[in-house]
Amino acid sequence: MTHLSVNVNKVATLRNARGGNVPNVLQTALDCERFGAQGITVHPRPDERHIRYADVRELAPAVTTEFNIEGYPNESFINLVLENKPAQVTLVPDGPDVLTSNAGWDTITHADMLRPIVARFKAAGIRVSLFIETDTELIRGAADVGADRIELYTEAFAVNHATMGAEAAKPYAESARFAHSIGLGVNAGHDLSLENLADFIAHVPHVDEVSIGHALISDALYLGLENTVQAYRRQIELGWHRREH
Numbered sequence: 001m002t003h004l005s006v007n008v009n010k011v012a013t014l015r016n017a018r019g020g021n022v023p024n025v026l027q028t029a030l031d032c033e034r035f036g037a038q039g040i041t042v043h044p045r046p047d048e049r050h051i052r053y054a055d056v057r058e059l060a061p062a063v064t065t066e067f068n069i070e071g072y073p074n075e076s077f078i079n080l081v082l083e084n085k086p087a088q089v090t091l092v093p094d095g096p097d098v099l100t101s102n103a104g105w106d107t108i109t110h111a112d113m114l115r116p117i118v119a120r121f122k123a124a125g126i127r128v129s130l131f132i133e134t135d136t137e138l139i140r141g142a143a144d145v146g147a148d149r150i151e152l153y154t155e156a157f158a159v160n161h162a163t164m165g166a167e168a169a170k171p172y173a174e175s176a177r178f179a180h181s182i183g184l185g186v187n188a189g190h191d192l193s194l195e196n197l198a199d200f201i202a203h204v205p206h207v208d209e210v211s212i213g214h215a216l217i218s219d220a221l222y223l224g225l226e227n228t229v230q231a232y233r234r235q236i237e238l239g240w241h242r243r244e245h
């Protein structure tokens, strides 16, 4: 069954708006786990506009499910990850100024840069995932630089799902099948929501994990965090039960 990792970036955004410690990011992460999250994801950005490096240091020893740190692998990010040894690091090719992640890796152009970084993390016992679009050659490139998994960048799925429904999952299904066939694990994330998650899971095979933040934390304003985490888990189960493969 696909695991749900809750991205708590947006909890930190709210906390940072007032400069104190409300809401408490650590407590929220632990509560997400208590409510059924199977992982916690954070994406510290260079300007620390939401998750701060200090949050990562606080979360790392406290998270008892899978801790996943996402980000662009500059030297300070690499050191942060190696210092905190999460179960998984997800490398994302974000420029420092982006509003949010907006592209996957070009694993061919950046192969020489990625290969030694991936090797460093793997030598430290950290699983490495690369954020990537639905392009077979780039997925093959992820395997070539030594990645353990890919994270399919699902923004286009979310946008297209609004008009096309489950048909929007087709390129992702092909990519997931290909990644699996060459030995890569498959994660997915970005703009997944209660509206589109079951269709994604039903039509895309081999998905080990989804990481969801923006929509989930927004839903929690209406539904409460416990109900929301459980609602996302139920959508994953619903998707699995609708699978034809």
Ligand SMILES: CC(=O)[C@@H](O)[C@H](O)COP(=O)(O)O
Pocket: 007, 009, 010, 043, 045, 070, 092, 099, 100, 101, 131, 189, 190, 213
């Ligand atoms: C890689 C990815 O899709 C997520 O980490 C997303 O970028 C969340 O980051 P923000 O919360 O900064 O938008």
Ligand SMILES: NCC(=O)COP(=O)(O)O
Pocket: 007, 041, 070, 151, 188, 189, 190, 191, 192, 211, 212, 213, 214, 215, 216
């Ligand atoms: N890796 C994707 C993630 O962590 C959350 O993305 P989003 O749900 O905030 O778009």
